[in-house]
């Protein structure tokens with residue numbers, strides 16, 4: 001694949017003009033939209049309007065006149081179109097960690113309410129994102145459950161024994177980019193009498209998700225990654241309608257009350273997913289998140305009749321295929337591919353580990369990422385441990401990345417290796433945030 005081939009792919013790319021929806025700094029190729037999405041061009045003006053007009057002039061009236069009160073639901077309805085959910089099943093609110101606490105508690109309650117005192121286990125993966133495991137540990141401690149961690153996807157079916165109440169998984173693994181089969185694992189959990197909780201942090205806005213079609217039970221996800229909602233953007237929560245009015249969530253704040261403005265002394269949960277709200281919503285942050293979600297909805301006209309997220313998905317796979325092919329052709333023997341080659345098992349990122357055993361244990365992966373960042377190619381590094389290698393992680397966001405960007409990022413990688421730039425001391429100093 002040559003630079004001209006990449007330019008030809010860009011020429012034929014139906015999504016290429018969507019790059020104009022974003023403001024990217026000059027000279028940067030941004031391969032970290034899986035960690036913090038880029039800023040939509042519409043966001044600064046929209047946030048300024050919310051601050052100056054809706055807050056500054058409207059003041060408290062804006063809860064009604066600017067429909068602030070409906071924002072978690074309005075944004076949730078837009079997002080539902082990207083994750084295979086129906087209207088009024090999704091709320092944009094709080095953080096991923098907090099939403100996980102709420103839905104995991106609710107899912108555990110089914111086992112407690114069933115009267116089956118043996119069903120007190122949560123199954124997850126050791127490689128799951130740490131906050132998910134920490135929240136599960138805390139709830140297990142509080143409610144007398146056990147957290148059982150498996151070391152591979154193949155081990156999940158055998159782990160679904162009759163004591164399992166909840167299977168809690170992240171759909172696309174943050175370190176490897178490997179994607180689970182949501183429908184198959186949900187069916188396996190249900191056959192074992194367990195419910196499923198899916199974390200969509202690396203899926204929403206990145207890959208097609210079919211929550212209802214997969215018959216999933218609960219899901220949560222992140223607003224600041226592929227949804228481009230800005231740093232610390234509100235997250236989201238989805239609950240299957242068959243559960244939404246059945247369980248109470250533990251953070252029973254007044255925004256989840258059936259009638260918050262009656263100011264009654266006792267909690268009465270709102271019907272449906274509205275009960276998963278807790279307190280007063282961050283309106284300015286929600287307005288930035290809406291701009292981010294709108295950038296993804298701008299791909300809808302390109303889906304033809306191939307279904308939600310199909311245009312974005314086919315470009316995402318083409319970008320990651322091109323990156324893998326170029327790295328393997330131009331840096332032979334230097335890296336091993338950590339991300340699955342199989343399209344059905346790949347998210348929207350490519351992760352590499354050093355092929356050389358000594359380099360894999362050492363500083364090379366971190367230092368190469370730092371040297372690339374100094375050249376304007378921004379990816380990130382995720383630390384390994386005794387079992388898992390250190391990883392160079394590259395996220396591919398089809399909304400604003402071109403095939404030419406892919407070509408240039410691999411060219412920079414080749415230069416960093418050939419010139420041994422990564423050995424410089426300044427690229428071997430660890431920062432607080434990697």
Ligand SMILES: *Cc1c(COP(=O)(O)O)cnc(C)c1O
Nearest residue numbers: 095096097129131170174199201
């Ligand atoms: C990014 C990420 C989170 C982040 O949670 P916060 O509450 O926003 O800090 C949670 N889970 C997964 C799987 C993630 O990738």
